[in-house]
Each structure stands twice: as structure tokens, then as C-alpha cells.
Amino acid sequence: MSKVEDALKAPSVRSRNPERTRAEILSEAVHEFAEHGFHGARVERITKAAKCNARMIYHYFGGKEQLYLAVLDSVYAQIRNREAQLRFGTADPITEARRLVEFTYDYFAENGDFLKMIRNENLLQGKYIKRSQMIRDMSQPFIAAIGELMERGYSAGVFSRKPDPVQLYVTVVALSAHHLNNAATLGTVVGQDLTDLSWQAERRDHAVEVVLSYLGIQTRG
Amino acid sequence: MSKVEDALKAPSVRSRNPERTRAEILSEAVHEFAEHGFHGARVERITKAAKCNARMIYHYFGGKEQLYLAVLDSVYAQIRNREAQLRFGTADPITEARRLVEFTYDYFAENGDFLKMIRNENLLQGKYIKRSQMIRDMSQPFIAAIGELMERGYSAGVFSRKPDPVQLYVTVVALSAHHLNNAATLGTVVGQDLTDLSWQAERRDHAVEVVLSYLGIQTRG
DNA sequence: CACTTAAGTAAATATCTTTTGATTTAATTT
DNA sequence: AAATTAAATCAAAAGATATTTACTTAAGTG
Numbered sequence: 001m002s003k004v005e006d007a008l009k010a011p012s013v014r015s016r017n018p019e020r021t022r023a024e025i026l027s028e029a030v031h032e033f034a035e036h037g038f039h040g041a042r043v044e045r046i047t048k049a050a051k052c053n054a055r056m057i058y059h060y061f062g063g064k065e066q067l068y069l070a071v072l073d074s075v076y077a078q079i080r081n082r083e084a085q086l087r088f089g090t091a092d093p094i095t096e097a098r099r100l101v102e103f104t105y106d107y108f109a110e111n112g113d114f115l116k117m118i119r120n121e122n123l124l125q126g127k128y129i130k131r132s133q134m135i136r137d138m139s140q141p142f143i144a145a146i147g148e149l150m151e152r153g154y155s156a157g158v159f160s161r162k163p164d165p166v167q168l169y170v171t172v173v174a175l176s177a178h179h180l181n182n183a184a185t186l187g188t189v190v191g192q193d194l195t196d197l198s199w200q201a202e203r204r205d206h207a208v209e210v211v212l213s214y215l216g217i218q219t220r221g
Numbered sequence: 222m223s224k225v226e227d228a229l230k231a232p233s234v235r236s237r238n239p240e241r242t243r244a245e246i247l248s249e250a251v252h253e254f255a256e257h258g259f260h261g262a263r264v265e266r267i268t269k270a271a272k273c274n275a276r277m278i279y280h281y282f283g284g285k286e287q288l289y290l291a292v293l294d295s296v297y298a299q300i301r302n303r304e305a306q307l308r309f310g311t312a313d314p315i316t317e318a319r320r321l322v323e324f325t326y327d328y329f330a331e332n333g334d335f336l337k338m339i340r341n342e343n344l345l346q347g348k349y350i351k352r353s354q355m356i357r358d359m360s361q362p363f364i365a366a367i368g369e370l371m372e373r374g375y376s377a378g379v380f381s382r383k384p385d386p387v388q389l390y391v392t393v394v395a396l397s398a399h400h401l402n403n404a405a406t407l408g409t410v411v412g413q414d415l416t417d418l419s420w421q422a423e424r425r426d427h428a429v430e431v432v433l434s435y436l437g438i439q440t441r442g
Numbered sequence: 443c444a445c446t447t448a449a450g451t452a453a454a455t456a457t458c459t460t461t462t463g464a465t466t467t468a469a470t471t472t
Numbered sequence: 473a474a475a476t477t478a479a480a481t482c483a484a485a486a487g488a489t490a491t492t493t494a495c496t497t498a499a500g501t502g
Contacts, residue, residue, distance in 0.1 A: 014479085014480060014481090015468080016467090016468055016469060016478085016479050016480075017479085018478085018479070021479080021480085036260070036344075037258060037260060037261075037344050038261075039257070039258065039260035039261040040258075040259075040260040040344070040345075042458095042459075042460095043459070043460060043461090044459075044460090052480080053479095053480060053481055053482080054460085054461085055461090055462085055479095055480075055481070055482085056479080056480070056481095057460095057461095058460090058461065058462075059478090059479075059480085060479095063460080063461075064459095064460070064461090116344075118403065118406050119340060119343070119344060119402070119403075120344065121405065121406055122340070122402060122403050122404070122405045122406055123257075123258050123261070123337075123340060123341065123344065124261075124405075125405050126404075126405025126406055126408070126409055129405065129406050129409050130405075130409060135409065135410070136409060136410075136412075138410070139410040139411065140412070143411060163427070164423070164427075166411050166413060167423065167424065167427045169411065170399065170400050170407060170411075170424070171396060171427070171428075171431060173399065173403075173407075174395040174396055174398075174399030174400070175392060175395055175396075177395075177399065178391065178394065178395030178398065178399050179391050179395070181340070181343060181402065182339065182340075182343050182394075183343070183347075184342065184343045184345075184346050184347025184350065184351075185339050185342055185343055185347055185350050186391060186394075187347070188347055188350050188351060188356065188357060189356070189357075189359070189360040190360065190364060190387050190390065190391075191357075191361070192387060202385070202388065203388065203391070206384070206385075206388045206392065207392075209435065210392060210431060210435045213434055213435045213437075214430065214431045214434045214435065216434075234450070234451075234496090234497070234498080235449085235450065235451085236498080237448085237449050237450075237497090237498055237499060238449085239448085239449070242449080242450085263488095263489075263490095264489070264490060264491090265489075265490090273450080273451095274449095274450060274451055274452080275490085275491085276449095276450075276451070276452090276491090276492085277449080277450070277451095278490095278491095279490095279491070279492080280448085280449075280450085284490080284491075285489095285490065285491090
């Protein structure tokens with residue numbers, strides 16, 4: 001190869017940096033799997049985005065499946081960390097109930113890839129989440145905390161109900177997530193743009209009102 | 222080929238029946254696309270299930286994409302027909318609000334493929350639903366009917382709120398669908414089997430209570 | 443009953459995707 | 473500074489999947 005050709009294709013070798021390369025692959029894989037799902041995701045797109053060679057995925061992760069698993073673990077680990085920061089023990093039950101809804105709502109709104117990964121994982125019938133012990137253990141404390149909050153609010157006479165914590169959790173998540181998971185179809189069907197920020201702000205208020213009024217708290221009038 | 226071989230591979234020719242073949246392909250395609258999504262779906266699995274040759278998909282539908290579109294139209298057409306039977310004008314507003322939730326909940330519970338198709342269509346960012354004018358027009362009357370019901374209940378002094386019909390619709394759908402769409406991940410996370418029939422019966426009661434109490438209706442106490 | 447049409451079959455092709463083998467070379471260690 | 477390790481590249485094999493071509497034959501038609 002001539003000196004000229006050499007100069008043109010310039011830095012054909014990437015400087016070595018295992019941590020960075022691994023991290024970039026993982027980060028781009030989050031987007032790719034979130035956006036297209038496991039079957040729709042393309043190894044080539046990930047490597048292009050990570051500006052590295054396809055071989056590296058096999059080097060660092062073992063294959064497409066293992067990479068997917070690493071991505072799933074990674075997005076769950078992130079929300080677990082955030083949840084752990086929440087403590088429902090401090091303020092009065094009404095404030096805490098509101099915090100619960102707002103935290104959940106905001107986390108989903110701000111971390112689009114999390115819901116998208118979950119949507120795909122459910123399409124695969126939870127094939128991979130079942131393999132991850134880490135994820136299994138994660139939300140137990142969160143749900144336990146909700147149970148304690150319900151107990152506290154009810155015995156203080158502030159809540160008129162003491163719902164099953166799991167039902168309440170599923171409801172909070174449903175109210176916060178469904179319009180994001182189904183923005184395309186719902187938006188088409190109702191003729192509104194659900195990705196619009198003012199729509200989502202309305203949705204947030206609505207979600208809070210629904211949960212608080214279910215607990216028997218007057219939010220107006 | 223010998224007579225013996227002939228006899229062994231027996232009826233290698235399928236009796237001709239265009240309507241039946243087309244209908245069987247469509248029906249099996251609903252399951253395949255619902256179960257695996259567009260990218261996960263396999264043409265070969267569909268033809269095997271429909272007991273016909275892959276060529277027939279191209280003969281009757283033109284290709285995998287067009288078949289998917291036909292499936293999407295088909296599942297939406299089905300729910301549209303059911304919704305059209307509902308009329309919220311008759312009974313008192315409380316009963317009608319309850320009917321709204323119960324109808325939505327039951328339809329989703331009983332027609333698993335519908336939600337699954339929608340989940341996948343959202344993974345594809347609504348790529349195909351946007352092409353279907355039929356689906357666009359479909360839910361407008363349903364949402365209008367919800368709006369009228371809210372109006373009626375509020376002016377009769379039975380509801381304490383008059384929510385935006387779209388927000389209420391999204392909430393009813395969310396409460397009815399989220400645990401089905403996310404049964405695998407939620408089930409793992411909360412450590413319960415959300416596909417269990419008694420769990421789902423509880424969920425149904427819960428959904429009704431949430432919506433009715435939001436509208437300001439006492440469901441107990 | 444010849445004749446036409448299109449339903450159906452079988453096999454090959456064209457593509458697209460993941461994965462691996464062989465090799466180079468940057469960094470680290472002794 | 474030679475030797476070693478493993479990060480990175482390149483190219484192609486291996487695998488899977490959608491689609492098409494060429495052909496066969498059942499059913500309907502004048």
C-alpha cells in the first residue's frame with residue numbers, strides 16, 4: 001500500500017480501550033434493542049453506532065443474546081438505584097402517595113428506553129428476565145414500602161381504603177406507562193399527539209388525581 | 222416414481238378452496254404476528270400452521286408486510302364491531318360508567334391477540350396503523366360516546382368530575398391492558414402470576430373501583 | 443370435453459444476518 | 473527490548489429467511 005493510500009484511510013486502527021469499547025457497545029445496544037426489539041435489532045447497526053467492529057460484540061459479550069441480557073440488566077439496575085433513593089417514611093401519607101405517582105410517572109417519561117426494553121421483553125414472554133436473579137430481587141422492597149405507606153395512611157384515617165399494594169403498584173405503573181407504550185396506536189385512534197409535552201403534563205395531573213381520589217383524598221371542590 | 226412411493230406420500234395435493242386457504246393463512250398469521258411480532262414472525266411457521274405452501278402467502282396477500290397489514294385491519298375491525306354494539310345512552314350514568322370499564326376489561330382479557338398486535342405495532346412506531354384509514358375512523362364514535370356519558374353524569378350531579386374523555390379513555394384502557402401487556406415482567410417483579418384467573422378477577426374489581434371513585438362515586442362504606 | 447384459469451407444489455435463489463477464523467498490532471510485562 | 477497478551481481488523485463462512493421461478497393439476501366454462 002502506498003504512502004498516499006495510507007494517509008487517506010488514516011486512523012484505521014482504533015486506540016485500545018477495553019472499558020470504553022465495552023461501554024459504548026452496551027450503550028448503543030440499549031438504543032438498538034429498545035428501538036427495534038430483539039428480533040428487529042441488528043448487530044451491524046450497533047457496531048456502526050459504537051464505531052467498532054462486529055467482532056467486538058462476540059469478544060466482550062459472547063453474542064447477540066448475551067448482549068441483550070446485559071442491556072436488560074443494565075436498564076433495570078438503573079431504575080432500582082433510583083427507587084432505592086425514595087423513602088416513603090418521612091412526610092404525611094398524602095404527600096407520599098403523590099410522590100409515588102410522580103416519581104413513577106417522571107421516571108418512565110424521562111427514561112424512554114426502560115419501557116421500550118420491557119415492552120420487548122414481554123413480547124418475548126419474559127424469556128430473559130426470568131434468567132436474571134438480580135431483577136427478581138429488585139422491586140420487592142419498593143412494593144413493601146408501598147404496603148407500609150398504605151397501612152400508615154389508612155390507620156391514620158387519611159386514606160379511606162387500604163388496597164393491595166400489588167394492585168396499587170400495577171395501577172400506578174399502568175397510568176404512567178400505557179400512553180407511552182402505546183403512543184403510536186392510541187395517538188392515531190384518538191387523533192391527538194400523545195408525545196406532545198403539554199399532553200403529557202395533563203396526563204401527569206390526571207394520573208395523580210386518579211390515584212389520590214381512589215385513596216379517598218379530595219383533590220378539589 | 223413407483224406406485225409404492227406414490228402411496229406413501231399420499232395426498233400431496235391439497236383440495237382447492239381459495240376462501241378457506243386465504244382465511245386459514247390470515248387466521249394463523251394473526252397468531253404468529255401476535256405471538257412473535259413482525260420481525261419475530263416466520264413465514265414458514267404460518268404456512269405450516271395453515272397447512273399450505275409458502276407461495277400461497279404471495280399469491281393471496283403479496284408478501285409478509287401486506288399479510289401483516291391484513292392481520293392488523295382484521296383485529297381492529299373485530300373490536301370495532303363489538304364497540305358499536307355498546308350504547309351508553311340507556312341506563313343511569315353510574316351503571317354506564319361501570320359497563321364502560323367492564324366491557325373494555327373483558328374484551329382485552331378475552332381477545333389476547335388484539336393487545337399483542339397493538340403492542341407490536343407500537344414497537345414499529347405505528348408504521349402500519351398510520352396507513353389504515355379504516356382504523357383511524359373507528360374509535361371516534363366510541364370516544365364521543367364517553368364524552369356524552371361524562372356530560373350526562375356530571376350535569377345530573379352524579380359524577381363529581383367531568384374529565385376529558387380522552388384522558389378517561391386512556392385510563393380505562395391502561396387499567397385494563399397494562400397487566401396483560403406486561404404479565405411476564407410484572408409477574409416476575411411482584412412475584413405473582415398475573416395470568417392466574419383469580420388474580421385477573423381481582424384486577425377487574427380494582428379497575429372498576431378506581432374509575433368509579435375517580436368520578437366521585439362511592440363504591441363502599 | 444377440450445380449454446382456460448388460477449390454486450397449489452417443489453425447488454432454487456437472492457438476501458440478509460449472525461458468527462467465526464485468521465491475522466495484525468497496541469499496550470503491558472518481565 | 474524482547475516476549476506476551478488481548479484489543480481490534482478484515483474477510484468470509486455459516487445460517488436463516490423471504491421471495492421467485494418454473495412447473496403441475498384441479499376445478500370451472502363455453
